[in-house]
Amino acid sequence: MSKKALYPSIAIVNGLYPQHLGPEFKDIYKKEIVDVRLAEKAKKDKGNKAIVEGFKEAANATYGKSNDIYSWLYDPQYTMATTINGQLMLTMLAEDLMELPKSNLIQINTDGLTMRLHKDSVTKYYQICDKWMQITKLQLEYAEYSKMIISDVNNYIGVYTNGKTKTKGKYEFKDIPLHKNKSHSIIPLAVHNYWVNNIPVEKTIKEHTNIFDFCAGVKSKRSDKKGASHYELHWIEQGNYYQKKLSKTVRYYVSKEGKTLIKKYEDNTFAQVEAPVMKGNKLVKEWKVTYFNKAIYPTNFKEYGIDYTYYISKAKEWINDIQQIGQIKLL
Numbered sequence: 001m002s003k004k005a006l007y008p009s010i011a012i013v014n015g016l017y018p019q020h021l022g023p024e025f026k027d028i029y030k031k032e033i034v035d036v037r038l039a040e041k042a043k044k045d046k047g048n049k050a051i052v053e054g055f056k057e058a059a060n061a062t063y064g065k066s067n068d069i070y071s072w073l074y075d076p077q078y079t080m081a082t083t084i085n086g087q088l089m090l091t092m093l094a095e096d097l098m099e100l101p102k103s104n105l106i107q108i109n110t111d112g113l114t115m116r117l118h119k120d121s122v123t124k125y126y127q128i129c130d131k132w133m134q135i136t137k138l139q140l141e142y143a144e145y146s147k148m149i150i151s152d153v154n155n156y157i158g159v160y161t162n163g164k165t166k167t168k169g170k171y172e173f174k175d176i177p178l179h180k181n182k183s184h185s186i187i188p189l190a191v192h193n194y195w196v197n198n199i200p201v202e203k204t205i206k207e208h209t210n211i212f213d214f215c216a217g218v219k220s221k222r223s224d225k226k227g228a229s230h231y232e233l234h235w236i237e238q239g240n241y242y243q244k245k246l247s248k249t250v251r252y253y254v255s256k257e258g259k260t261l262i263k264k265y266e267d268n269t270f271a272q273v274e275a276p277v278m279k280g281n282k283l284v285k286e287w288k289v290t291y292f293n294k295a296i297y298p299t300n301f302k303e304y305g306i307d308y309t310y311y312i313s314k315a316k317e318w319i320n321d322i323q324q325i326g327q328i329k330l331l
Helices: 006-013 024-041 049-065 076-097 119-136 186-197 201-207 308-330
Strands: 104-108 113-116 145-152 155-160 165-168 216-219 229-237 240-245 249-255 260-265 270-272 277-279 282-285 288-291
Touching: 006 024, 006 049, 006 076, 024 049, 076 104, 076 113, 076 119, 104 145, 145 186, 145 308, 155 186, 165 186, 186 201, 186 308, 201 308, 260 288
Parallel strands: none
Antiparallel strands: 104 113, 145 155, 155 165, 216 249, 229 240, 229 260, 249 288, 260 270, 277 282
Protein backbone atom coordinates (compact mmCIF):
# COMPACT_ATOMS: atom_id res chain seq x y z
CA MET A 1 0.00 0.00 0.00
CA SER A 2 1.08 3.60 -0.37
CA LYS A 3 -0.06 7.03 0.63
CA LYS A 4 -1.42 9.29 -2.10
CA ALA A 5 0.91 12.30 -2.51
CA LEU A 6 2.37 11.66 0.95
CA TYR A 7 4.52 14.71 1.64
CA PRO A 8 2.11 17.26 0.15
CA SER A 9 -0.77 15.63 2.06
CA ILE A 10 1.15 15.60 5.35
CA ALA A 11 1.80 19.32 5.01
CA ILE A 12 -1.85 20.02 4.21
CA VAL A 13 -3.54 17.96 6.95
CA ASN A 14 -1.10 19.25 9.57
CA GLY A 15 -1.34 22.87 8.48
CA LEU A 16 2.36 23.10 7.60
CA TYR A 17 3.74 25.84 5.36
CA PRO A 18 6.95 27.86 4.88
CA GLN A 19 6.68 30.46 7.60
CA HIS A 20 7.80 33.38 5.45
CA LEU A 21 4.98 32.72 2.95
CA GLY A 22 2.16 32.81 5.50
CA PRO A 23 -0.75 30.44 6.23
CA GLU A 24 -2.56 31.28 2.99
CA PHE A 25 0.17 29.32 1.17
CA LYS A 26 -1.23 25.96 2.32
CA ASP A 27 -4.67 26.75 0.90
CA ILE A 28 -3.28 27.75 -2.50
CA TYR A 29 -0.98 24.71 -2.49
CA LYS A 30 -3.90 22.37 -1.80
CA LYS A 31 -6.46 23.81 -4.21
CA GLU A 32 -4.24 24.82 -7.11
CA ILE A 33 -1.78 21.89 -7.17
CA VAL A 34 -2.50 18.84 -5.01
CA ASP A 35 -6.29 18.68 -5.50
CA VAL A 36 -5.95 19.21 -9.27
CA ARG A 37 -3.56 16.27 -9.59
CA LEU A 38 -5.61 13.90 -7.43
CA ALA A 39 -8.83 14.77 -9.23
CA GLU A 40 -7.25 14.10 -12.62
CA LYS A 41 -5.70 10.85 -11.41
CA ALA A 42 -9.04 9.69 -9.96
CA LYS A 43 -10.74 9.77 -13.36
CA LYS A 44 -11.80 6.40 -14.76
CA ASP A 45 -9.11 6.40 -17.44
CA LYS A 46 -6.52 7.73 -14.95
CA GLY A 47 -6.84 11.15 -16.56
CA ASN A 48 -4.38 13.02 -18.68
CA LYS A 49 -0.99 11.52 -17.83
CA ALA A 50 0.88 14.73 -18.64
CA ILE A 51 -1.32 16.69 -16.23
CA VAL A 52 -1.01 14.05 -13.51
CA GLU A 53 2.79 13.88 -13.78
CA GLY A 54 3.17 17.63 -14.15
CA PHE A 55 1.18 18.43 -11.04
CA LYS A 56 2.89 15.58 -9.19
CA GLU A 57 6.25 17.20 -9.90
CA ALA A 58 4.89 20.58 -8.84
CA ALA A 59 3.51 19.16 -5.59
CA ASN A 60 6.66 17.24 -4.69
CA ALA A 61 8.96 20.08 -5.76
CA THR A 62 7.38 22.32 -3.15
CA TYR A 63 8.57 19.95 -0.46
CA GLY A 64 11.94 19.37 -2.14
CA LYS A 65 12.69 23.05 -2.73
CA SER A 66 11.88 23.88 0.87
CA ASN A 67 15.29 22.38 1.68
CA ASP A 68 17.10 24.31 -1.06
CA ILE A 69 18.85 27.37 0.33
CA TYR A 70 18.63 29.07 -3.07
CA SER A 71 14.86 28.58 -3.43
CA TRP A 72 12.13 31.09 -2.52
CA LEU A 73 10.44 28.17 -0.71
CA TYR A 74 13.41 27.56 1.63
CA ASP A 75 12.33 26.68 5.17
CA PRO A 76 14.20 23.77 6.85
CA GLN A 77 11.68 23.58 9.66
CA TYR A 78 8.90 22.96 7.15
CA THR A 79 11.06 20.27 5.48
CA MET A 80 11.85 18.45 8.72
CA ALA A 81 8.32 18.69 10.09
CA THR A 82 7.00 17.11 6.90
CA THR A 83 9.65 14.37 6.71
CA ILE A 84 9.66 13.33 10.35
CA ASN A 85 5.87 13.30 10.52
CA GLY A 86 5.77 11.00 7.49
CA GLN A 87 8.36 8.61 8.86
CA LEU A 88 6.68 8.36 12.26
CA MET A 89 3.24 7.83 10.73
CA LEU A 90 4.41 5.00 8.48
CA THR A 91 6.36 3.45 11.35
CA MET A 92 3.21 3.48 13.47
CA LEU A 93 1.27 1.74 10.69
CA ALA A 94 4.02 -0.84 10.13
CA GLU A 95 4.25 -1.65 13.85
CA ASP A 96 0.50 -2.31 14.05
CA LEU A 97 0.46 -4.44 10.89
CA MET A 98 3.41 -6.55 12.02
CA GLU A 99 1.24 -7.83 14.87
CA LEU A 100 -0.93 -9.68 12.36
CA PRO A 101 -0.40 -13.47 12.72
CA LYS A 102 1.28 -15.41 9.91
CA SER A 103 2.04 -12.15 8.06
CA ASN A 104 5.25 -10.28 7.52
CA LEU A 105 6.54 -6.93 6.30
CA ILE A 106 8.36 -7.28 2.96
CA GLN A 107 9.53 -3.72 2.43
CA ILE A 108 8.93 -0.16 3.56
CA ASN A 109 10.16 3.16 2.21
CA THR A 110 9.27 6.82 2.66
CA ASP A 111 5.76 6.66 1.20
CA GLY A 112 4.50 3.11 1.43
CA LEU A 113 4.98 -0.48 2.51
CA THR A 114 4.40 -4.01 1.23
CA MET A 115 3.00 -6.82 3.37
CA ARG A 116 2.56 -10.53 2.85
CA LEU A 117 -0.78 -11.37 4.44
CA HIS A 118 -2.35 -14.60 5.55
CA LYS A 119 -5.94 -14.86 4.27
CA ASP A 120 -7.24 -14.98 7.84
CA SER A 121 -5.70 -11.56 8.54
CA VAL A 122 -7.19 -9.59 5.65
CA THR A 123 -10.18 -8.21 7.57
CA LYS A 124 -8.00 -7.16 10.50
CA TYR A 125 -5.52 -5.62 8.06
CA TYR A 126 -8.12 -3.25 6.64
CA GLN A 127 -9.36 -2.41 10.14
CA ILE A 128 -5.86 -1.34 11.15
CA CYS A 129 -5.49 0.73 7.99
CA ASP A 130 -8.88 2.41 8.53
CA LYS A 131 -7.95 3.32 12.08
CA TRP A 132 -4.63 4.75 10.89
CA MET A 133 -6.39 6.91 8.29
CA GLN A 134 -8.76 8.24 10.94
CA ILE A 135 -5.85 9.20 13.19
CA THR A 136 -3.62 10.74 10.52
CA LYS A 137 -6.36 12.15 8.26
CA LEU A 138 -4.43 10.71 5.33
CA GLN A 139 -5.83 8.46 2.61
CA LEU A 140 -4.19 5.14 1.71
CA GLU A 141 -4.35 3.45 -1.67
CA TYR A 142 -3.91 -0.31 -2.09
CA ALA A 143 -2.39 -2.65 -4.66
CA GLU A 144 -2.33 -6.45 -4.69
CA TYR A 145 0.63 -8.34 -6.13
CA SER A 146 0.76 -11.96 -7.18
CA LYS A 147 4.54 -11.84 -7.49
CA MET A 148 7.42 -9.51 -6.62
CA ILE A 149 11.04 -9.57 -7.75
CA ILE A 150 12.99 -7.35 -5.37
CA SER A 151 16.59 -6.20 -5.36
CA ASP A 152 15.88 -3.63 -2.65
CA VAL A 153 13.13 -1.25 -1.61
CA ASN A 154 13.83 1.13 -4.50
CA ASN A 155 14.46 -1.46 -7.23
CA TYR A 156 11.85 -4.11 -7.96
CA ILE A 157 9.27 -5.62 -10.32
CA GLY A 158 5.75 -6.11 -9.04
CA VAL A 159 3.19 -8.25 -10.87
CA TYR A 160 -0.35 -7.20 -9.98
CA THR A 161 -3.10 -9.78 -9.59
CA ASN A 162 -4.62 -8.52 -12.86
CA GLY A 163 -1.40 -9.38 -14.71
CA LYS A 164 -0.14 -5.83 -15.16
CA THR A 165 3.31 -4.96 -13.84
CA LYS A 166 5.05 -2.16 -11.99
CA THR A 167 8.76 -1.52 -12.44
CA LYS A 168 10.79 0.61 -10.06
CA GLY A 169 14.32 1.98 -10.14
CA LYS A 170 16.78 0.07 -12.31
CA TYR A 171 13.99 -2.22 -13.59
CA GLU A 172 12.21 0.61 -15.46
CA PHE A 173 12.47 0.21 -19.23
CA LYS A 174 9.60 2.16 -20.79
CA ASP A 175 8.08 5.62 -20.34
CA ILE A 176 11.16 6.55 -18.30
CA PRO A 177 10.96 10.19 -17.08
CA LEU A 178 13.39 12.54 -18.81
CA HIS A 179 15.34 13.23 -15.62
CA LYS A 180 16.20 9.51 -15.19
CA ASN A 181 18.99 7.58 -16.88
CA LYS A 182 17.72 5.47 -19.80
CA SER A 183 21.06 3.75 -20.46
CA HIS A 184 20.96 0.16 -21.75
CA SER A 185 17.18 -0.14 -21.23
CA ILE A 186 17.31 -3.46 -23.12
CA ILE A 187 18.74 -5.02 -19.94
CA PRO A 188 15.76 -4.31 -17.63
CA LEU A 189 13.44 -5.29 -20.51
CA ALA A 190 15.16 -8.66 -20.82
CA VAL A 191 15.11 -9.21 -17.05
CA HIS A 192 11.42 -8.24 -16.92
CA ASN A 193 10.56 -10.71 -19.68
CA TYR A 194 12.53 -13.43 -17.90
CA TRP A 195 10.78 -13.05 -14.54
CA VAL A 196 7.30 -12.11 -15.76
CA ASN A 197 6.91 -13.96 -19.08
CA ASN A 198 9.47 -16.77 -18.66
CA ILE A 199 11.32 -15.64 -21.81
CA PRO A 200 15.08 -16.33 -21.95
CA VAL A 201 17.17 -13.15 -21.91
CA GLU A 202 18.96 -14.29 -25.08
CA LYS A 203 15.68 -14.31 -27.00
CA THR A 204 14.63 -10.82 -25.87
CA ILE A 205 18.00 -9.26 -26.55
CA LYS A 206 18.82 -10.90 -29.87
CA GLU A 207 15.37 -10.30 -31.34
CA HIS A 208 15.10 -6.66 -30.25
CA THR A 209 15.51 -4.10 -33.03
CA ASN A 210 15.45 -0.67 -31.40
CA ILE A 211 19.08 0.46 -31.39
CA PHE A 212 18.43 3.19 -28.83
CA ASP A 213 17.52 0.60 -26.20
CA PHE A 214 21.09 -0.71 -26.49
CA CYS A 215 22.56 2.77 -26.07
CA ALA A 216 23.97 4.40 -22.95
CA GLY A 217 24.78 8.00 -22.19
CA VAL A 218 27.56 9.56 -20.14
CA LYS A 219 28.35 13.19 -19.39
CA SER A 220 31.59 14.92 -18.41
CA LYS A 221 31.66 16.25 -14.86
CA ARG A 222 34.20 17.91 -12.60
CA SER A 223 35.70 16.01 -9.68
CA ASP A 224 36.79 17.92 -6.59
CA LYS A 225 39.89 15.73 -6.34
CA LYS A 226 40.73 15.07 -10.00
CA GLY A 227 39.52 18.23 -11.72
CA ALA A 228 37.57 18.49 -14.99
CA SER A 229 36.95 15.40 -17.10
CA HIS A 230 36.35 14.59 -20.76
CA TYR A 231 35.82 11.48 -22.88
CA GLU A 232 38.12 10.04 -25.52
CA LEU A 233 37.94 7.21 -28.05
CA HIS A 234 41.08 5.07 -28.36
CA TRP A 235 41.75 2.54 -31.11
CA ILE A 236 44.39 0.88 -33.27
CA GLU A 237 44.05 0.89 -37.03
CA GLN A 238 46.54 -0.68 -39.45
CA GLY A 239 49.16 -0.75 -36.73
CA ASN A 240 48.72 2.92 -35.78
CA TYR A 241 47.36 4.17 -32.44
CA TYR A 242 44.65 6.85 -32.51
CA GLN A 243 42.69 8.83 -29.95
CA LYS A 244 39.90 11.35 -30.33
CA LYS A 245 38.46 13.79 -27.81
CA LEU A 246 34.66 13.66 -27.72
CA SER A 247 31.86 16.07 -26.88
CA LYS A 248 30.77 16.68 -23.28
CA THR A 249 27.82 14.29 -23.60
CA VAL A 250 28.44 10.91 -25.22
CA ARG A 251 25.99 8.31 -26.48
CA TYR A 252 27.30 4.84 -27.35
CA TYR A 253 26.46 1.15 -27.52
CA VAL A 254 28.67 -1.90 -26.92
CA SER A 255 29.79 -3.41 -30.21
CA LYS A 256 32.02 -6.15 -31.59
CA GLU A 257 34.19 -3.92 -33.77
CA GLY A 258 34.15 -0.73 -31.71
CA LYS A 259 36.69 1.40 -29.92
CA THR A 260 37.72 1.87 -26.29
CA LEU A 261 35.94 4.69 -24.44
CA ILE A 262 38.06 6.42 -21.82
CA LYS A 263 37.13 9.03 -19.23
CA LYS A 264 40.14 11.24 -18.59
CA TYR A 265 40.63 13.75 -15.79
CA GLU A 266 42.59 16.97 -15.52
CA ASP A 267 45.20 15.29 -13.31
CA ASN A 268 45.83 12.73 -16.12
CA THR A 269 44.17 9.86 -14.30
CA PHE A 270 41.68 7.89 -16.39
CA ALA A 271 39.16 5.06 -16.31
CA GLN A 272 37.66 2.88 -19.02
CA VAL A 273 33.93 3.17 -19.57
CA GLU A 274 32.43 -0.33 -19.54
CA ALA A 275 35.31 -1.82 -17.60
CA PRO A 276 36.74 -5.10 -18.97
CA VAL A 277 35.94 -8.45 -17.38
CA MET A 278 38.87 -9.62 -15.27
CA LYS A 279 39.62 -12.90 -13.56
CA GLY A 280 42.32 -12.02 -11.09
CA ASN A 281 44.97 -10.29 -13.20
CA LYS A 282 43.81 -12.00 -16.38
CA LEU A 283 41.77 -10.11 -18.98
CA VAL A 284 38.76 -12.23 -19.92
CA LYS A 285 36.76 -9.82 -22.09
CA GLU A 286 37.30 -6.20 -23.13
CA TRP A 287 34.19 -4.29 -24.16
CA LYS A 288 34.35 -2.02 -27.21
CA VAL A 289 31.85 0.70 -28.01
CA THR A 290 30.49 2.52 -31.04
CA TYR A 291 30.19 6.29 -30.66
CA PHE A 292 26.57 7.05 -31.54
CA ASN A 293 25.91 10.75 -30.99
CA LYS A 294 24.83 10.91 -34.61
CA ALA A 295 22.40 8.09 -35.27
CA ILE A 296 22.54 5.97 -38.41
CA TYR A 297 19.85 3.62 -39.71
CA PRO A 298 21.24 0.77 -41.83
CA THR A 299 18.87 -1.38 -43.86
CA ASN A 300 19.98 -4.51 -42.01
CA PHE A 301 19.93 -4.23 -38.21
CA LYS A 302 22.88 -6.64 -37.99
CA GLU A 303 25.10 -3.93 -39.48
CA TYR A 304 25.17 -2.20 -36.09
CA GLY A 305 27.47 -4.98 -34.92
CA ILE A 306 26.02 -5.09 -31.41
CA ASP A 307 27.97 -7.23 -28.96
CA TYR A 308 25.05 -9.18 -27.56
CA THR A 309 27.26 -11.02 -25.06
CA TYR A 310 27.61 -7.79 -23.06
CA TYR A 311 23.87 -7.26 -22.65
CA ILE A 312 23.15 -10.93 -22.00
CA SER A 313 25.84 -11.12 -19.31
CA LYS A 314 24.55 -7.98 -17.56
CA ALA A 315 20.95 -9.26 -17.60
CA LYS A 316 22.07 -12.60 -16.15
CA GLU A 317 24.03 -10.78 -13.43
CA TRP A 318 20.81 -9.09 -12.33
CA ILE A 319 18.96 -12.40 -12.36
CA ASN A 320 21.71 -14.18 -10.42
CA ASP A 321 21.71 -11.42 -7.80
CA ILE A 322 17.99 -11.99 -7.19
CA GLN A 323 18.41 -15.75 -7.06
CA GLN A 324 21.20 -15.38 -4.50
CA ILE A 325 19.00 -13.11 -2.37
CA GLY A 326 16.32 -15.82 -2.46
CA GLN A 327 18.80 -18.52 -1.43
CA ILE A 328 20.01 -16.41 1.51
CA LYS A 329 16.42 -15.93 2.68
CA LEU A 330 15.83 -19.68 2.53
CA LEU A 331 18.83 -20.22 4.76
